[in-house]
Amino acid sequence: MKKQNLVVVGGGSTYTIGMIMSLIAEKDQFPLKTITFYDTDGERQEQIAKATDVILREKYPELEKFSYTTDKEEALSNADFVFVQIRTGGLQMREKDEQIPLRYDAVGQETCGPGGMAYGLRSIGDMIDLVEDIRHYAPDAWILNYTNPAAIVAEALKREFPNDKKLLNICDMPAAIMVSYAGILGKDVFELVPEYFGLNHFGWFTGIYDKDGNDHTQTIKRAITEDGFIPEDAEIANDPSWIKTFKQVERMVNDFPDYLPNTYLQYYLYPTEMVQKEDPDNTRARQVINGRQERVHALADQIVKDGTTENVELEVDIHGRYMIRVAASMAYNNGDIFIVMVENNGTIANLPDDAMVEVPAMMTNRGPKPFAVGHIPTFYKGLIEGQLAYEKLVVDAYFENSYEKALQALTLNRTVVDAPVARQILDDLIDANKEYWPDLHKRSKEAV
Ligand code: G6P
Numbered sequence: 115m116k117k118q119n120l121v122v123v124g125g126g127s128t129y130t131i132g133m134i135m136s137l138i139a140e141k142d143q144f145p146l147k148t149i150t151f152y153d154t155d156g157e158r159q160e161q162i163a164k165a166t167d168v169i170l171r172e173k174y175p176e177l178e179k180f181s182y183t184t185d186k187e188e189a190l191s192n193a194d195f196v197f198v199q200i201r202t203g204g205l206q207m208r209e210k211d212e213q214i215p216l217r218y219d220a221v222g223q224e225t226c227g228p229g230g231m232a233y234g235l236r237s238i239g240d241m242i243d244l245v246e247d248i249r250h251y252a253p254d255a256w257i258l259n260y261t262n263p264a265a266i267v268a269e270a271l272k273r274e275f276p277n278d279k280k281l282l283n284i285c286d287m288p289a290a291i292m293v294s295y296a297g298i299l300g301k302d303v304f305e306l307v308p309e310y311f312g313l314n315h316f317g318w319f320t321g322i323y324d325k326d327g328n329d330h331t332q333t334i335k336r337a338i339t340e341d342g343f344i345p346e347d348a349e350i351a352n353d354p355s356w357i358k359t360f361k362q363v364e365r366m367v368n369d370f371p372d373y374l375p376n377t378y379l380q381y382y383l384y385p386t387e388m389v390q391k392e393d394p395d396n397t398r399a400r401q402v403i404n405g406r407q408e409r410v411h412a413l414a415d416q417i418v419k420d421g422t423t424e425n426v427e428l429e430v431d432i433h434g435r436y437m438i439r440v441a442a443s444m445a446y447n448n449g450d451i452f453i454v455m456v457e458n459n460g461t462i463a464n465l466p467d468d469a470m471v472e473v474p475a476m477m478t479n480r481g482p483k484p485f486a487v488g489h490i491p492t493f494y495k496g497l498i499e500g501q502l503a504y505e506k507l508v509v510d511a512y513f514e515n516s517y518e519k520a521l522q523a524l525t526l527n528r529t530v531v532d533a534p535v536a537r538q539i540l541d542d543l544i545d546a547n548k549e550y551w552p553d554l555h556k557r558s559k560e561a562v
């Protein structure tokens with residue numbers, strides 16, 4: 115097996131140590147020659163990198179080289195794979211994305227509704243610059259992108275780089291949900307084969323099989339409606355917010371029993387309640403700042419101080435393992451099946467060809483080969499079309515610098531609906547995102 119040169123963009127991310135542990139756990143599946151971290155925030159990255167250095171020396175002695183840098187040429191030259199997880203504006207801006215819509219009783223969430231639009235308009239520019247840089251220094255590298263809001267980022271990157279065949283957008287949520295299905299069935303998550311359709315953070319499992327072809331769908335549905343549903347992946351299992359989110363799956367299956375929903379559908383199906391449950395002073399961003407971020411930084415500090423990992427507990431999570439398995443399947447042409455984002459082109463028969471959909475695909479060295487889904491029923495098609503139009507309008511707003519398109523996007527979103535509310539939220543978001551968003555222009559009176 116050829117050993118890979120891997121670059122992690124966003125080396126200072128709170129997910130990076132988990133990714134490193136996953137790379138160690140998966141070293142037989144995806145053997146590495148070098149790991150390089152790249153981040154624009156050198157200080158934040160250094161702390162994580164110093165801990166990573168200790169971890170790798172203990173647990174990955176075969177690795178030829180680990181390094182970290184803020185210099186893009188140094189980071190990206192020689193890359194075979196680039197894993198991208200960046201957050202323009204950081205958790206501080208995530209908190210604003212969540213708080214501002216709540217002022218108007220609209221859902222305040224990282225990737226859903228107005229918060230998703232705000233984050234999207236911040237992410238697109240940085241992602242375009244980054245992909246340009248990667249292509250300059252590593253024209254043949256595979257780019258695997260986790261950057262949110264993934265649906266909007268995927269649509270924007272498809273428009274900007276229509277011929278880039280080695281750029282793949284993925285999300286770990288379907289896989290994290292499958293970890294819980296695997297728990298119900300007493301199996302390993304990678305033994306399961308999903309059937310699924312939708313958009314990122316907006317999709318449904320229509321079936322869960324194992325590699326022998328046995329159908330476990332009804333068993334899972336029954337277990338969820340009878341015993342409930344809990345997160346089981348290490349990263350989220352003990353998190354009260356994720357426990358609440360997984361509990362909502364039971365309710366969604368009871369309300370709409372056709373399929374097994376992605377957890378993010380709670381924001382679109384129960385928006386009023388999701389708003390009522392929120393405390394604007396303690397939205398998810400605040401919880402992550404005080405929770406995961408604190409925890410990861412304390413962990414990194416301790417590893418560096420001790421010079422060993424002996425005194426800490428390090429866990430492997432699906433976030434890392436999923437991306438690594440997808441990468442391995444492309445590197446070695448394994449043909450494994452994973453849920454990823456692709457341009458529709460007939461995969462879901464009654465959705466537009468140019469939609470970026472999330473579906474299972476066979477992962478090969480020529481990229482993802484999606485399986486035909488066929489026609490989807492009216493309820494799901496209707497929901498998806500509304501969301502898809504919103505996503506496309508956000509990307510239009512970015513490329514056309516259009517205030518009207520952004521207003522249309524928010525008005526169309528199920529979590530907003532009222533045009534005057536959409537306008538108020540948009541104006542507040544523009545104000546909060548001055549440093550990050552493109553200028554959005556209103557059409558002049560003459561042009562109307
Ligand atoms: C899942 C989603 C990601 C999202 C993350 C947020 O992993 O797939 O897209 O960023 O959850 O989790 P957090 O714990 O930060 O709220």
Ligand code: MN
Pocket residue numbers: 264285286287315
């Ligand atoms: Mn996601």
